[in-house]
Amino acid sequence: xxxxxxxxxxxxxxxxxxxxxxxxxxxxxxxxxxxxxxxxxxxxxxxxxxxxxxxxxxxxxxxxxxxxxxxxxxxxxxxxxxxxxxxxxxxxxxxxxxxxxxxxxxxxxxxxxxxxxxxxxxxxxxxxxxxxxxxxxxxxxxxxxxxxxxxxxxxxxxxxxxxxxxx
Numbered sequence: 001x002x003x004x005x006x007x008x009x010x011x012x013x014x015x016x017x018x019x020x021x022x023x024x025x026x027x028x029x030x031x032x033x034x035x036x037x038x039x040x041x042x043x044x045x046x047x048x049x050x051x052x053x054x055x056x057x058x059x060x061x062x063x064x065x066x067x068x069x070x071x072x073x074x075x076x077x078x079x080x081x082x083x084x085x086x087x088x089x090x091x092x093x094x095x096x097x098x099x100x101x102x103x104x105x106x107x108x109x110x111x112x113x114x115x116x117x118x119x120x121x122x123x124x125x126x127x128x129x130x131x132x133x134x135x136x137x138x139x140x141x142x143x144x145x146x147x148x149x150x151x152x153x154x155x156x157x158x159x160x161x162x163x164x165x166x167x
Contacts, residue, residue: 020066029065029103036099037061040092055092056082064096069104072097 021029033056041052060082064072072078075093079086084093 019068021068025069025107026062026065028107029100030061032099032103033061033064033096036095040095056096064100069107072100 020026037052037056040055041047044050044055063081064078067081072081075089075097078084078093078096079089
């Protein structure tokens with residue numbers, strides 16, 4: 001049976017891909033989470049008998065870093081995403097949540113600063129452009145007035161006014 005291209009079966013439709021954190025942001029968050037894991041492992045009483053990957057393995061870091069800012073809201077959600085136990089959640093999830101939220105706040109603050117700086121640069125560029133245009137117009141007006149004076153096309157009484165205003 002031949003199907004019409006506009007009459008697609010439900011299974012043939014593409015599902016919308018989930019939105020994920022931009023790549024540069026993911027890489028930075030991976031770095032933050034890796035650093036936190038190393039610090040947490042050093043402070044862990046049982047750190048000598050269990051590896052840092054017990055706290056959070058590399059795949060878990062990658063998985064958490066894919067979620068957009070604000071999508072991870074509580075420690076239970078982290079434990080669920082990583083398929084961890086309640087005991088693990090009680091010990092580690094809140095620290096991970098703090099790292100993610102801290103990263104997101106810092107990133108938002110940096111973006112606000114970048115936006116403000118971009119607006120300031122645009123404003124300065126417009127001001128510089130207006131100033132340059134004004135200066136060019138002034139030079140052009142002075143040139144035309146000088147030409148008219150030298151050609152004798154300006155009445156005598158205006159020549160005195162023009163000469164006194166240039167002084």
